[in-house]
Structure formats: C-alpha cells, structure tokens
Amino acid sequence: MTDHLSPTTMRRKLGFWLFLLLLYSLAPCGDSFVFVHIPRHVRNSRSYRDSCCRSHPMSLLASFKEEEWTSDFDDFIGDGGKDNGDDDNSSLSDFLSKSNSGGANRDLTAVQTRLFSLGEDLIINDYVGNMGFEEVTDWEYYYENEDDPEDRNVVNPNPFDSSKPKRTRTNSGSLIRVFRGEFIGRLGGTIRSKGRDQRVLVKEFTGAFAQELAKSEQVAMAKLQSRLIEERDDAAEGGWIQSASSRSVLGRTDDAHVSDLLQELLSAPYLGILGEVNLAEMDGEMDPNDFYRALGVPPPKPGAIWIVYEYQGLNTLSSYIALAPEKRRAKQAPKKSFFGTLAEPPPLPSFQDRSNFIVKGIMAKSLSALATLHESGIVHRSIGRNSLIISSPSQNKAEASSIYFTRISFLAIKLSDFGFAGPIEDSAKDREFISRARSFGLSLSKGDTSLVATNFAMAEDLHALGFVFLGLLLVSLSDLKNSGTPMPPTDEDTMQKLLTEIFKQDFKAFREYVEEEDVWSKLVELLDEKDGAGWDVLEILFKARETTAENQNSLKVVTARGLLSNRFFRST
Numbered sequence: 001m002t003d004h005l006s007p008t009t010m011r012r013k014l015g016f017w018l019f020l021l022l023l024y025s026l027a028p029c030g031d032s033f034v035f036v037h038i039p040r041h042v043r044n045s046r047s048y049r050d051s052c053c054r055s056h057p058m059s060l061l062a063s064f065k066e067e068e069w070t071s072d073f074d075d076f077i078g079d080g081g082k083d084n085g086d087d088d089n090s091s092l093s094d095f096l097s098k099s100n101s102g103g104a105n106r107d108l109t110a111v112q113t114r115l116f117s118l119g120e121d122l123i124i125n126d127y128v129g130n131m132g133f134e135e136v137t138d139w140e141y142y143y144e145n146e147d148d149p150e151d152r153n154v155v156n157p158n159p160f161d162s163s164k165p166k167r168t169r170t171n172s173g174s175l176i177r178v179f180r181g182e183f184i185g186r187l188g189g190t191i192r193s194k195g196r197d198q199r200v201l202v203k204e205f206t207g208a209f210a211q212e213l214a215k216s217e218q219v220a221m222a223k224l225q226s227r228l229i230e231e232r233d234d235a236a237e238g239g240w241i242q243s244a245s246s247r248s249v250l251g252r253t254d255d256a257h258v259s260d261l262l263q264e265l266l267s268a269p270y271l272g273i274l275g276e277v278n279l280a281e282m283d284g285e286m287d288p289n290d291f292y293r294a295l296g297v298p299p300p301k302p303g304a305i306w307i308v309y310e311y312q313g314l315n316t317l318s319s320y321i322a323l324a325p326e327k328r329r330a331k332q333a334p335k336k337s338f339f340g341t342l343a344e345p346p347p348l349p350s351f352q353d354r355s356n357f358i359v360k361g362i363m364a365k366s367l368s369a370l371a372t373l374h375e376s377g378i379v380h381r382s383i384g385r386n387s388l389i390i391s392s393p394s395q396n397k398a399e400a401s402s403i404y405f406t407r408i409s410f411l412a413i414k415l416s417d418f419g420f421a422g423p424i425e426d427s428a429k430d431r432e433f434i435s436r437a438r439s440f441g442l443s444l445s446k447g448d449t450s451l452v453a454t455n456f457a458m459a460e461d462l463h464a465l466g467f468v469f470l471g472l473l474l475v476s477l478s479d480l481k482n483s484g485t486p487m488p489p490t491d492e493d494t495m496q497k498l499l500t501e502i503f504k505q506d507f508k509a510f511r512e513y514v515e516e517e518d519v520w521s522k523l524v525e526l527l528d529e530k531d532g533a534g535w536d537v538l539e540i541l542f543k544a545r546e547t548t549a550e551n552q553n554s555l556k557v558v559t560a561r562g563l564l565s566n567r568f569f570r571s572t
Contacts, residue, residue, distance in 0.1 A: 107222035108235045109261055110244035114254065114275030116187075116308060118282060122200060124181040127295045128314065131176040139166050176213075177204040177297065180311070183258075190255040196262045197395065199311035202277065206304045213419030214305045220421040221273045224376050228264040244275070265310050266393060269369030271416040277306035312414050313397025317362070317468065318385035321475035321490075324519075325354070325403045330483030349406050351479065351522050357406040358476050359526075359534075362390070363469055364569050365413035370461055371560035373415065379427060379457045382420040383464040385471060385492075389414040425449045427457040436460070440549040452548070455557045459544035462558060466541030467492055473534075477526065478519045488517050499542065507539045533568035540566075 107113070116122050139158065158164050179202040183191055188198050205214035229235040240257050243250040258274060265272035279300060291299035300306065323331070325348050332345040348354065366388055373380055380387070391412040392400040400411050427433050428448035437444050437456050444453050474490045503509045515524045527534030540547070544558050551557070563569075 106226045108226035108229055108240060109222065110241045110257075111222050111225060111273040111275055112218050113241055114244035114258075115247065115278035116275055118277055118279075120185055121187045122181050122183050122202075122277070122308065124179045124202065124295065126180050127297045128178045128180050128201075130174040130178065132172045132174045139164070139168070175205075175207065175210045177206075178202070179204070179295070181308075186251065187255045187258060190252075191259045191262060194259050194263070196259060197311055200274065201271075201309040201311050203307050203309065204300055204304050205307070206301050211303075211305055214307060216421060217418040218273060218307065220378050220418040221270070223423070224270060224373070224378060225261070225265075225268070225272060227376055228268060229261070262310060266412075269365065269372050269413060269415060270418075271312055271389060271414045272310045274308045274310060277308060279304060279306055311397070312389050312391040312412065313401075315390050315398055315401040316386045317388040317390060317472060320390050320401050321385065321472055324475055324478045324480055324487050326478075326480040326485070327483050327487075328403050346404065349404060351477070353406045355477055355522075355526050357408060357411070358472060360569060360571075361406075361408040361411045362413060362472065364564060365411065366415075366465065366468070367560045367564050367569075369413055369415045370465060371564070373421075374424070374458050374461070374560060377424050378418075378421055379424050380415065380418065380421050380461050380464075382417060383415075383461055383468060385468055387415060387417040388468065389416055424454055424457050428453045433457070440545050442549055442552060451555065451557075452552045455548040455551075456545065458557070458559065459548045462541050462544035462560065462563075465560075466538060466544070467495060469541065470495055470538060473523060473527075474514075474520065477523045479522045480519055485519065487519065505539075505542060505546075507535055507542075511535060530567040533566055537563060537566050537568045 118124070158166075181200050181202050182188065183198045183200060191198050203214075205211050226235075229240070234240065240254075243254040243257060247254050261272070261274065282300075286299060288299045291297075329345050329348060334342045335345075337343040349357075369388075370380070370383070390401050391397045391414055392410050393412055394410065399405055405411075428437075428444050428446060431446065433456075434444045434446065434448075437453070440456070442452055442456060444450070444456075471490055471492065474495075475487075478487060480487070498513065499505055499510060503513070511524065511527075514520050527538075540558060540563060547558055
C-alpha cells in the first residue's frame with residue numbers, strides 16, 4: 001500500500017439549453033479510484049421556459065467535477081431488480097440490431113445545411129433568457145495498492161483539512177442566449193396552411209466553447225432526425241439537402257420540407273432542429289441600437305451561431321417540481337366566483353390520478369425518449385431535470401405543466417440539450433469516460449467499441465435519469481397537509497449524498513428514511529406495490545453502472561426499453 005496521493009477529476013454536466021445544464025465528466029485520474037456521477041446536463045430555467053467519484057489520503061486524491069448549465073428560467077411555469085418476472089435486462093445483440101446503421105454525420109433533414117433569412121423567413125419576437133454552466137467538483141480520497149491498482153481504500157474525511165467541503169462549485173457565466181420567434185412570409189404561410197405551429201425557439205451560441213456545443217448538438221440531432229424520414233425516397237436520395245442548400249432557387253420545395261419535418265417532430269421524443277439563421281446577411285445591415293430597442297439585449301457578436309428549434313414551450317421538469325403541488329396550488333392567481341367574491345383554487349386531483357400521470361406518463365415517456373436515443377446510437381451524457389421538456393401537442397404548450405393536468409394522451413416529453421451528446425461508439429475516445437469506467441473496474445482502451453463500452457455509456461445516462469426520477473417522485477407526489485407544511489430537501493446534491501455517502505446505495509435503508517417522513521407516506525405505499533416494483537426501478541437505474549461492471553463478461557445489458565416492461569409501468 002503506497003502512502004501518496006494522486007488527483008483525479010470528474011465532471012458532471014447538467015442539462016443545457018435555457019435551463020440548467022448539468023454535465024459530469026471525469027478528468028484524467030491516473031491510477032486513482034473514482035466513484036463517479038455520470039456525465040449529464042440539466043438546464044436551469046430562465047424567463048422564457050424553458051448529472052462523481054471519491055477516495056482518500058495515503059494514496060490518491062480524487063476530485064470530481066460536474067458542470068451544471070444555468071439560466072434565467074428554472075422556476076418558470078408559464079406559457080430487473082428482484083425476481084418478479086420483469087424483463088429489465090435484454091440481449092445486447094437484440095438491442096444493437098435496432099440501432100441506426102447510418103454514420104455519425106448523417107443529416108437527411110438538412111439541419112446543418114438549411115439557412116433561414118431573418119426578416120424574410122422568420123422574425124424574433126422576444127428574448128427569453130441565457131444559459132451558462134456550473135462546474136461541480138466532488139472531492140474524495142483513497143489509498144492505492146501499487147501491486148493491484150484496482151485495490152483502493154476510500155478514506156474519509158479529507159486527511160489534509162477536514163473543514164474543506166466535499167463539493168465545490170464554479171460558475172461559467174452566461175454562454176448562450178435564447179430567443180423566441182416565428183416563421184413568416186411564404187414559409188410561414190406554408191406551415192400555417194397545414195395547421196402547424198409557426199413558433200420557433202432560437203439559441204445563440206457565442207464563443208469557441210459554446211460553438212463546440214452547438215456543433216455537437218447539430219450532429220446528434222441530424223442523426224436522430226434522419227431516422228424520421230429515411231423511408232422517403234426524396235430524402236434518402238439527398239433531395240432535402242439539395243433544396244435546403246439552394247433555398248434561393250428551391251425555396252418552395254424546402255418550405256414544404258420544413259413543414260413536413262415539423263409534422264414528423266410532433267411525435268419525436270426530442271426537441272428538433274430546423275436549421276440556422278443566416279447571420280451573414282445581417283453584416284453591416286443592422287443598427288445595433290435597433291436590435292437593442294426591439295429586444296432589450298445587445299445584437300449578436302461576430303461569428304455567433306443561431307440555431308432554430310421547433311417550439312415546445314418553456315417548461316421543463318425542473319420548473320414542474322420547483323415546488324410541491326400543494327405549494328404551487330397556494331400560489332395560483334385568485335379567481336372570482338359567480339357572485340364576484342374571491343374563490344379558493346380548486347383542490348388537487350386525487351393522489352391516484354396524479355401518481356398515474358407521473359409514473360405512466362412523465363416517467364414512462366422519459367424512459368421511452370432515452371430508449372429512442374440509445375437505439376439510434378446516441379448517448380445524451382447530460383440528462384437532468386432541465387433537459388426534459390414537459391409539453392403538449394396542442395397550441396397551449398404550458399397546459400401539461402399544470403398541477404391539475406393528468407391526461408397522459410395529451411402529454412409530450414421532449415429530451416433537449418444535446419450539446420454534450422454523441423455517438424455511442426465514440427464514447428471511449430474520451431479519456432474521462434475511460435477513467436470513469438475504470439473506477440467501476442472496467443478496463444477500456446482509447447477508441448474501444450466493445451460491448452462493455454457500449455453498455456457503460458448507456459448506463460451513465462440511466463444513472464442520471466435515476467436522479468431525475470427520484471426528485472420527480474419525492475416532490476410531485478408529496479402529500480402536504482397544507483401549503484405551510486415544510487418539505488424535506490429534495491435537491492440533487494442532497495439525494496446524491498444520502499444515497500452514495502450515507503446509505504451506500506442500500507435502497508432498503510433509503511426506503512426507511514423516506515418512510516419516516518409523513519409527506520411521503522403515500523409515495524412509499526405506491527413504490528411498495530407489486531412487490532416493491534417502484535423501488536426496483538429506482539435501484540436498477542442508480543446501479544446501472546455497477547450492473548454493467550458485474551455483467552461485463554456476459555451479453556446482458558440494462559436498457560431503457562427493457563425497463564419499460566417493469567411491473568411499475570403496467571396497469572395490472
């Protein structure tokens with residue numbers, strides 16, 4: 001056993017978009033041990049709307065960093081487990097057979113080619129907020145056995161200074177601005193004639209790092225969206241790309257393609273990209289003062305990238321669970337009764353209706369969205385509360401975020417913030433990914449495309465989604481006697497500390513902790529149903545990386561699609 005310390009760094013990227021982006025990434029960790037929190041992003045809110053490691057002294061020092069995207073809209077609510085017969089594990093060969101065979105740069109919908117003219121194709125209506133990220137570092141220390149690098153003993157507390165916090169945060173400042181706009185002119189008319197939504201969301205990426213995020217998002221979405229139209233002859237033969245690259249000549253054809261793409265995106269479980277704004281046309285043509293007077297913010301800087309997205313409202317899971325339902329109810333604007341007196345807000349839907357909406361609606365559709373990504377050969381790497389948009393197929397995108405809304409058929413869940421996403425097969429090209437895998441006993445080489453590398457990449461997304469689901473359940477299904485009843489902390493830092501540091505991922509012990517709180521009594525009963533199926537789902541998600549390590553010599557893998565067959569999501 002050596003008596004030295006080595007640093008290891010791990011980051012977690014939290015959502016990105018106009019919300020909080022949470023990113024986990026692990027820096028080079030040499031031979032140190034790390035208990036990592038998978039990479040992911042979670043956006044923070046804004047005005048428009050809208051995932052480490054440890055060890056101890058005498059051996060190595062591990063610091064784990066997460067990066068949380070922050071914005072101005074977090075609180076906006078406006079516009080296999082036990083042997084219970086569930087097939088939570090599926091054959092990896094079966095899973096891969098569903099994956100997209102297209103290349104990483106496949107772009108049948110021409111999202112990287114199409115340029116919209118500002119003033120001719122679209123207008124900007126208002127500025128809705130900005131984004132940045134927060135780097136969260138978790139510190140851990142451990143002894144390392146020089147004869148066996150995998151033999152590491154974690155030591156607590158900090159051997160150098162026990163008063164130092166285990167988690168520190170560094171804010172990046174604003175990186176991305178978000179605007180709301182709409183299609184106009186001939187393009188707007190084409191879309192309107194089909195009864196489709198003309199509204200769009202526009203994100204401005206300024207600076208080298210932000211533009212790297214923009215490029216990653218475009219590549220990931222191009223591959224995902226290509227699957228929507230790959231059966232169309234005009235798209236498969238490159239017709240969409242040709243018309244998009246020649247809008248000045250083939251504009252009417254491309255207008256029809258944009259309209260068709262909007263229709264296809266209605267059922268897609270992710271926020272779609274339509275193209276870019278051609279900012280080059282604005283060089284020397286725009287008075288900065290006019291831009292500022294119209295939108296209240298400075299004009300775009302030279303070299304900025306403006307990406308145009310479909311409009312799915314401004315509400316994310318982060319804003320949905322910012323407050324417990326009873327507390328949100330108390331903040332409802334007062335309304336007058338038939339006789340002109342102020343009336344109390346209506347009571348909340350029954351616990352059964354709300355729990356059915358949360359479990360079979362939000363949770364099931366979120367899992368299905370992640371399954372679609374993985375089956376398309378994409379990993380998100382930054383899943384968080386802010387990377388899940390709660391929307392509706394109706395014009396009123398905010399209705400599904402209401403505390404009174406329980407219609408699953410009118411609920412749309414959209415994954416967003418793909419700035420840290422990428423092809424599954426490229427995961428092991430990142431040395432931080434290799435370091436995280438090694439902390440779980442997996443030996444991967446750079447560029448490794450083995451089944452183990454694939455499994456671990458997907459497991460990181462599943463682990464991040466576990467934190468999202470836990471927060472969703474604890475907040476949205478809390479049973480407060482009144483709006484003044486205090487809520488136990490449910491933030492991710494607290495949950496991470498409870499599960500990993502205090503209860504050591506012992507879900508029986510964690511269940512007892514939850515059961516002790518009266519506000520969660522009904523939730524515990526729900527999770528206990530069907531032989532504890534709800535607890536099984538949470539445990540499978542949280543331990544997805546450990547399960548991957550245990551099954552590294554088999555062809556079994558926990559998948560999002562497989563989890564959907566769990567009894568917890570069934571009606572009977």
